């Protein structure tokens with residue numbers, strides 16, 4: 001593959017420095033257990049692989065953040081009723097506060113030129129991780145925008161009005177694009193998100209979609225957002241889909257490119273490979289297709305940050321031995337290693 005142009009190479013984080021944020025947060029949805037994912041991923045040896053096999057210098061405070069200081073007192077974070085909404089927003093203050101704190105942590109790493117890995121947690125945390133990366137990229141690179149590659153069975157672009165569940169893990173992209181602003185019912189909620197944190201909808205690419213709500217389809221269409229569903233993966237194959245995806249964000253061979261934030265929801269993978277997740281949907285990516293997406297993004301040289309979210313070891317459905325949870329954790333570790341450069345021969 002052609003080497004990235006010299007202009008674009010300036011965007012890149014230091015090749016061998018990785019900032020890690022472990023986010024044990026589950027308030028963006030209702031199923032307990034997703035907060036245990038960062039510890040499970042770490043215990044399975046992910047950080048050893050990152051340091052010893054992939055030879056990154058790791059910057060990590062050693063804490064799996066539960067953000068206790070940022071959580072409102074029990075019983076005070078009431079569901080927020082939004083005019084015209086189908087369901088109230090669940091845990092709005094907790095999600096807003098935690099993502100704000102995470103944004104600062106990710107920004108801290110990214111502004112020092114480190115590649116940032118955020119281990120969730122449910123997908124609401126991407127509000128913080130993407131916002132922090134976008135801000136650092138703008139500061140470091142002369143106000144440059146950033147591309148967002150969102151690999152998921154779901155579009156996660158509901159507004160508080162369109163969401164049928166009220167779960168904020170189904171809304172992060174609408175907040176990150178500014179399609180949704182802080183709700184007038186309580187402007188403090190996500191009031192911290194400013195233009196410097198936001199993503200241009202034309203710089204988003206989805207891969208793996210297969211469970212998109214009807215109002216979300218309209219939002220994607222109205223904003224002209226590029227999305228590759230499982231139908232596209234079947235039709236073109238993952239190789240061609242990745243070519244088209246990178247072409248859309250100008251990160252293909254010989255193109256000028258821009259920094260990429262990869263947000264990987266493990267439910268993009270088929271439940272055969274990754275059953276332990278809160279909202280599994282049949283007909284997903286094989287592990288090789290998931291790994292391939294990560295390898296191709298790595299190969300561009302433009303990766304600046306990655307999230308791995310929605311691993312929920314408590315939801316294995318196969319008893320105490322929990323083979324499903326182990327497999328899901330293994331799959332998650334594989335995705336991360338591929339995004340960090342494993343599997344390529346040279």
Ligand SMILES: NC(=[NH2+])NCCC[C@H](N)C(=O)O
Pocket residue numbers: 122123124154156158163164165166167169170171213265267278279310
């Ligand atoms: N990050 C996820 N797993 N999101 C699932 C979202 C499901 C549904 N579209 C909702 O808004 O509630």
Ligand SMILES: [Mn+2]
Pocket residue numbers: 152153154265267268279310
């Ligand atoms: Mn999902």
Ligand SMILES: [Mn+2]
Pocket residue numbers: 123152154156169265310
């Ligand atoms: Mn998601």
